Amino acid sequence: MSTLNKEEQLAVIKGQIKSYPDFPKKGVLFRDVFSVLQNPPIFQLLTDVLIETAKAIQPSVEVIAAVDSRGFLFGPLISLALKIPFVPIRKKGKLPGEVMSHSYTKEYGEDTLQVQVGSISKNSRVLVVDDLIATGGSLKGAVELIKKIGAKPVACLIVIELEDLKGREGVTCDVISLLKY
Numbered sequence: 001m002s003t004l005n006k007e008e009q010l011a012v013i014k015g016q017i018k019s020y021p022d023f024p025k026k027g028v029l030f031r032d033v034f035s036v037l038q039n040p041p042i043f044q045l046l047t048d049v050l051i052e053t054a055k056a057i058q059p060s061v062e063v064i065a066a067v068d069s070r071g072f073l074f075g076p077l078i079s080l081a082l083k084i085p086f087v088p089i090r091k092k093g094k095l096p097g098e099v100m101s102h103s104y105t106k107e108y109g110e111d112t113l114q115v116q117v118g119s120i121s122k123n124s125r126v127l128v129v130d131d132l133i134a135t136g137g138s139l140k141g142a143v144e145l146i147k148k149i150g151a152k153p154v155a156c157l158i159v160i161e162l163e164d165l166k167g168r169e170g171v172t173c174d175v176i177s178l179l180k181y
């Protein structure tokens, strides 16, 4: 794998992603990132590419935040490699203590995200991680929450981008995606 250039590495990862028409609703083509995790060498390759990409972000990031739940597959791995804290942004009702909330619309429904007040130091530079951007509702919600608690979203790092849905347009920081559909 290591002899492949970046473009070839991304092509190998993309080749592992399975797509399911009409899931979870008619008209949605579901891109299943879990299919990558079923192949350890390709999961390792994806993890390495994410870590390398996160390390190159300028200004350097101080905290990794990831979106419940598929963002949790990758966010902690990146935080360990960069030796910086990991903070979860969870769906409503899952986090104890004082939280801030943001409701939003996504490709196949509505939801509310929450973050614990005090989980990220004020003015910290944050990288937001998720598996996929569709309409951008979830990512936009996560970015707004990070701002609400006084931290600074520097960029979002996403595995899969559904470009036709133009989700990145609503997100108020840089969006870096590895695989475009």
Ligand SMILES: O=P(O)(O)OC[C@H]1O[C@H](OP(=O)(O)OP(=O)(O)O)[C@H](O)[C@@H]1O
Pocket (backbone or CB within 6 Å): 067, 068, 069, 070, 071, 105, 106, 107, 108, 111, 130, 131, 132, 133, 134, 135, 136, 137, 138, 139, 167
């Ligand atoms: O750009 P959007 O239209 O907001 O859609 C993208 C979001 O949808 C999926 O999460 P989902 O809410 O289905 O939860 P899950 O990760 O727990 O499956 C995906 O993991 C993203 O977080």
Ligand SMILES: Nc1ncnc2[nH]cnc12
Pocket (backbone or CB within 6 Å): 028, 029, 030, 031, 032, 106, 107, 108, 132, 134, 162
């Ligand atoms: N098309 C899609 N595939 C996988 N996850 C999604 N989340 C929102 N839209 C999605």
